[in-house]
Amino acid sequence: MRRFARRRSEPTIALINVVFLLLTFFLVAGAIGARPPAGLQLAHLTGGDPAPMRGTVALDAEGTPLWPExxxxxxxxxxxxxxxxxxxxxxxxxRAAPAAALVALARALRAAGAQEVRILAEREGKE
Structure with a gap:
């Protein structure tokens, strides 16, 4: 009587599947997050919690609002x-945006119906 040896499965297939799923996740997650406009130098803060980019309007160095698409x-x-x-x-x-333009933008957002206006900045020491 001849016995057949059971063949062990290849462990690298499972590893490849996991790496592929992680790659897919990070590609999708990276595409969802909005990026600030190129060349924008953020103001520095010494404390505070990071905030998401959704619902954000940028203000460039000349004081021009950069509205989302x-x-x-x-x-x-x-x-x-x-x-x-x-x-x-x-x-x-x-960082170089005029204070008057920042105040004017905040007032315009409040007048348009925003309940609260927050100013985002870069955390101190994070270069």
Whole structure:
């Protein structure tokens, strides 16, 4: 009587599957996150919690608002705020942006219906 030896499965197949799933996850997660405009130098803060990029308008060094794609003004921006943010608009100002432009943008967002306006900055010591 002849016995057949049971063949062991190849362990590298499972490893390849896991690596492929991780690669897919990070590709999708990286595509979802919005990036700040190129060349934007953020203001520094000494403390605070990091905030997400969703519901954010950038303000460049000349004081010009850089609206997200498909938005032309403060009212359009406030209308696109996600429901989970409870009407919180975020401004991502350039370090060299004029203070008057920042205040004017914050007032325009409040007048357009934003419940709260937050200013985002870079944490001190994070280069």
């Amino acid at each position: 498909g938005v032309a003004d403060a009212a359009g921006f406030v209308a696109t705020l996600p429901a989970e943010s409870a009407g919180t608009a975020r401004i991502l100002p350039d």
